[in-house]
Amino acid sequence: MIVNSLSLCYHNKLILAPMVRVGTLPMRLLALDYGADIVYCEELIDLKMLQCKRVVNEVLSTVDFVAPDDRVVFRTCEREQSRVVFQMGTSDAERALAVARLVENDVAGIDVNMGCPKEYSTKGGMGAALLSDPDKIEKILSTLVKGTHRPVTCKIRILPSLEDTLNLVKRIERTGISAIAVHGRNRDERPQHPVSCEVIRAIAETLSIPVIANGGSHDHIQQHVDIEDFRQATAASSVMVARAAMWNPSIFLKDGLRPLEEVMQKYIRYAVQYDNHYTNTKYCLCQMLREQLESPQGRLLHAAQSSQEICEAFGLGAFYEETIRELDARRADLLAKTPEAVEEPAEDTSGIIKMAIRFDRRAYPPQITPKMCLLEWCRREKLPQPVYETVQRTIDRMFCSVVTVAEQKYQSTLWDKSKKLAEQTAAIVCLRSQGLPEGRLGEESPSLNKRKREAPDQDPGGPRVQEPALPGEICKKPFVTLDSSEENLLEGC
DSSP: OOOSOSOOOOSSOEEEOOOTTTOSHHHHHHHHHTTOSEEEOOOEEHHHHTTOEEEEETTTTEEEEEOTTSOEEEEEEGGGTTTEEEEEEOSOHHHHHHHHHHHGGGOSEEEEEEOOOOHHHHTTTOGGGGGGOHHHHHHHHHHHHHHOSSOEEEEEEOOSSHHHHHHHHHHHHTTTOSEEEEESSOTTOOTTSOOOHHHHHHHHHHOSSOEEEEOOTTTTOSSHHHHHHHHHHHTOSEEEEOHHHHHOGGGGOTTOOOOHHHHHHHHHHHHHHTTOOHHHHHHHHHHHHGGGTTSHHHHHHHHOOSHHHHHHHTTOHHHHHHHHHHHHHHHHHHHHHOGGGOOOOSSOGGGEEEEOOOOOGGGSOTTOOHHHHHHHHHHHTTOOOOEEEEEEOTTTOOEEEEEEETTEEEEESSOBSSHHHHHHHHHHHHHHHTTOOOOOTTOOOOOOOOOOOOOOOSSOOOOOOSOSSOTTGGGGSSSOOOOHHHHHHHHHO
């Protein structure tokens, strides 16, 4: 997937801001549907991206950048290829250039985050930490401008002094970047602090490159017409919208906001079609529901533990089943056309006990998995720990695992979407063949030692990989609200 045009116009544009855990493929496509001209992905860290392998996903018709643990860090598709900007977190010019060259054929622009005030970013010298090191800013941006075929931009926050801010942006402009996005707050300010429209205006009047105004969701932007008012107040070339778009992406629609139920259903459809991880889908829907989280539908969303359950909560159960059938049929068709690409476990399968089984997380209590049950049984019987060997098919990136217990191998004949799921399934085959309890709801099981719960990865696929916590974990609480620091994370990165 190669973008034909090497230029991306930043004049008079409506732009979806980069937002951690929000700016994944379903949200970007939804924003484009509603009228956004340019969409930014969430900030992705250079070190994480450099571990990734570029994979063409023929089942989803996407290009995926996949980490060594098989998680998709960044997923994009042809629909957005001429309008998606890849934002990276970096503190090193050479790493930044390596990342840009990795993704440049699949995106329309490259952006460097120089505004995120969160510790996870600044402690590595990234984000807002760069604002105090103009020499490093200049080296990173100059290296990118000279070394990549895509337009380069950066996103900054203002400095406490107007003079220092203007000196910095003039130095940034001299690197040859195509545009600069300015969040009109300094690194210590939060969304409840007023955005400094006058500082953005001063920057716009000083520079010759396009200035993109950001930070207006709290004070200025509640509906579409407010976007133009904010642009005029800041004299900016374009406007970048963060939280107002997160709450309702139809903010970009000239005809006015669409009903939230309609917007959420459309978002869910994209999430299912592009195999977005259910925790990320759930997190984004929680941000849209906001004060309605305690409604009946909000409670159903809160309880959902898979993409299927999310669909059922919004009356899209039939859509989910139909889409999964279509994806399975597409996968089977690809496998039939390229049988040489199908990889099977390398072992001699004649001695393997096989069953056609899949692991369904909903059938087990929250803190019990088949792997835990199998491990406990081996310990009680004084057997070596189970050994799992997992392979992945190239054509569809599905997994199959073989578990060895007491020199006997066990395997499911059905392939799974993740390594973790495949291992759970192999454990079930072993337990059932031995007539042992596997921890299912309502099943009498021996007590398990209390240990940290392993993540069974019920519904893998989405990116959001640079977090310490999985996207959507906040949704485990009855209310999902953002404190001031997290709100700042969304609009500051």
